[in-house]
Amino acid sequence: MCFFKIIVNTATMFRQSIWVLCVLVISATCKQELNNKRFPQGFLFGTATSAYQIEGAWNEDGKGESNWDVFVHRVPSVIKNNETADVACDSYHKYKDDVAILKDMGVDHYRFSIAWTRVLPTGFVNEVNQAGVTYYKNLIRELKANNILPVVTMFHYDTPQTLENIGGFTNELIVDRFVEYAQFLFETFGDEVQYWATFNEPKQTCQGGYGIGTKAPGVLSPGIGEYLCAHNLIKAHAEVWHLYDKHYRHKQNGVVGITMDSFWAEPNSDSQEDQDAAERMRQFIYGWYANALVNGDYPEVMRKVIAERSAAQGFKKSRLPQFTEKQLQRIKGAVDYLGVNYYTTYMVKNQGDVPVVSGWQEDMQVETYQKDEWQRSSSAWLRVVPWGIRKLLNWLKTTYGDIPIFITENGVSDNATTHDDQIRIDYYQQHISNVRDALDDGVNVFGYTAWSLMNNFEWIKGYTEGFGLYHVDFSSANKTRTPKRSVEYFKKVLRTRCATDDCVDA
Numbered sequence: 001m002c003f004f005k006i007i008v009n010t011a012t013m014f015r016q017s018i019w020v021l022c023v024l025v026i027s028a029t030c031k032q033e034l035n036n037k038r039f040p041q042g043f044l045f046g047t048a049t050s051a052y053q054i055e056g057a058w059n060e061d062g063k064g065e066s067n068w069d070v071f072v073h074r075v076p077s078v079i080k081n082n083e084t085a086d087v088a089c090d091s092y093h094k095y096k097d098d099v100a101i102l103k104d105m106g107v108d109h110y111r112f113s114i115a116w117t118r119v120l121p122t123g124f125v126n127e128v129n130q131a132g133v134t135y136y137k138n139l140i141r142e143l144k145a146n147n148i149l150p151v152v153t154m155f156h157y158d159t160p161q162t163l164e165n166i167g168g169f170t171n172e173l174i175v176d177r178f179v180e181y182a183q184f185l186f187e188t189f190g191d192e193v194q195y196w197a198t199f200n201e202p203k204q205t206c207q208g209g210y211g212i213g214t215k216a217p218g219v220l221s222p223g224i225g226e227y228l229c230a231h232n233l234i235k236a237h238a239e240v241w242h243l244y245d246k247h248y249r250h251k252q253n254g255v256v257g258i259t260m261d262s263f264w265a266e267p268n269s270d271s272q273e274d275q276d277a278a279e280r281m282r283q284f285i286y287g288w289y290a291n292a293l294v295n296g297d298y299p300e301v302m303r304k305v306i307a308e309r310s311a312a313q314g315f316k317k318s319r320l321p322q323f324t325e326k327q328l329q330r331i332k333g334a335v336d337y338l339g340v341n342y343y344t345t346y347m348v349k350n351q352g353d354v355p356v357v358s359g360w361q362e363d364m365q366v367e368t369y370q371k372d373e374w375q376r377s378s379s380a381w382l383r384v385v386p387w388g389i390r391k392l393l394n395w396l397k398t399t400y401g402d403i404p405i406f407i408t409e410n411g412v413s414d415n416a417t418t419h420d421d422q423i424r425i426d427y428y429q430q431h432i433s434n435v436r437d438a439l440d441d442g443v444n445v446f447g448y449t450a451w452s453l454m455n456n457f458e459w460i461k462g463y464t465e466g467f468g469l470y471h472v473d474f475s476s477a478n479k480t481r482t483p484k485r486s487v488e489y490f491k492k493v494l495r496t497r498c499a500t501d502d503c504v505d506a
């Protein structure tokens with residue numbers, strides 16, 4: 001469709017040589033026809049943020065220290081330009097402004113996270129910070145008064161430092177502490193919240209935090225710490241789900257899910273080795289958590305590969321911990337929906353030479369790259385590959401059955417200074433279109449969440465990459481939010497319930 005329009009227009013306007021060039025350029029970026037069907041009634045469109053990235057007020061009103069507070073203060077140079085999120089978007093003081101722009105956009109839901117140490121400063125339930133509770137009560141009340149559903153993440157990377165001091169997620173003690181925290185959240189906010197996610201991107205927490213050390217607490221323990229972290233985190237999630245299922249679901253009528261990071265892994269060739277490598281990567285990234293919770297254990301390929309490599313490396317037992325029979329029964333099926341954060345796609349080759357290092361990354365035994373023709377963003381790891389989200393959604397259906405899927409993040413970065421974000425308009429349009437295609441394919445996806453409402457603290461990249469629909473002037477005392485051009489596009493989607501200008505009823 002797109003291709004033909006270009007041929008006709010350009011043929012009448014340009015000389016032959018320019019014509020050929022145009023077709024080449026446009027056809028590279030304009031491969032797919034957009035889906036103009038409306039989304040079904042009840043499909044949720046919203047935006048997301050997380051506590052540490054936007055709230056600021058890191059030590060105000062009784063908040064306790066988190067591992068991120070300590071991580072950025074201890075060695076400032078770990079963050080680009082030595083930045084911190086001490087103030088960030090100052091949403092602790094400006095939550096009404098945030099809700100006002102959400103309302104203006106017309107979102108169905110807003111996904112935010114609760115900072116554990118703002119409500120329980122020591123991490124334990126022995127001490128409750130009333131000011132923190134009031135903050136989230138106010139935020140939730142303000143959202144509901146404006147007809148916006150709160151979607152609440154319990155944990156978006158910010159572990160109480162008291163618990164981090166004794167190993168954080170590598171110490172099994174955290175399982176019960178997390179369950180107590182969750183129970184406190186259900187008791188305190190559960191009547192007003194129907195969508196819960198226990199964890200955001202556990203791979204980032206575990207592999208980033210305790211494997212390669214690029215996220216707080218910055219521990220380097222590849223192949224050991226990262227697997228131990230995941231083990232405890234999965235148990236914590238499952239126990240929270242059971243707690244809700246048994247004691248809260250009947251009166252609070254909500255759902256408890258978990259959100260995983262997910263690349264689409266596209267095989268580099270038709271060879272069996274590359275096909276297997278791509279599937280192995282999907283299992284190592286998404287299946288690490290999803291297979292455990294849906295089917296009751298780590299993916300078979302992970303268990304096999306890590307056991308073999310551990311043995312070859314001289315370990316007595318696999319570096320991948322084993323669940324007990326009892327634990328296997330507790331984790332199987334302990335999830336109401338699967339959250340998906342999709343940003344980009346990688347091409348995957350089998351890795352021939354087995355590396356000596358025994359980390360998660362090396363255990364996966366893949367080589368990855370992104371194609372030159374895929375449009376770049378301001379994040380080195382993120383190129384624009386809209387068809388990847390459709391393939392991923394279809395893979396989730398094939399792999400995990402009809403369990404409901406919630407797209408809890410999808411987005412692209414700019415340089416954090418611009419308001420002219422054509423890249424984001426195109427990105428959202430093409431991804432939303434592909435999500436609509438996935439619905440046509442029969443995938444059980446019930447919501448789409450744009451990351452992010454506004455530019456914010458992008459972890460070790462500080463304020464140099466902006467994922468927001470809104471620009472934030474971090475140099476202004478007021479942290480002024482102004483809409484980028486993409487806001488108009490997103491508003492239109494929210495109004496018309498489809499990706500294009502010519503929506504049709506399905």
Ligand code: PNW
Nearest residue numbers: 050200201204261341381409451458467
């Ligand atoms: C997610 N990667 O993290 C997080 O949930 C957000 O807090 C974050 O701001 C957003 O995506 C944008 O980065 C990711 O390197 C961080 O592949 C890094 C990667 C993926 C997701």
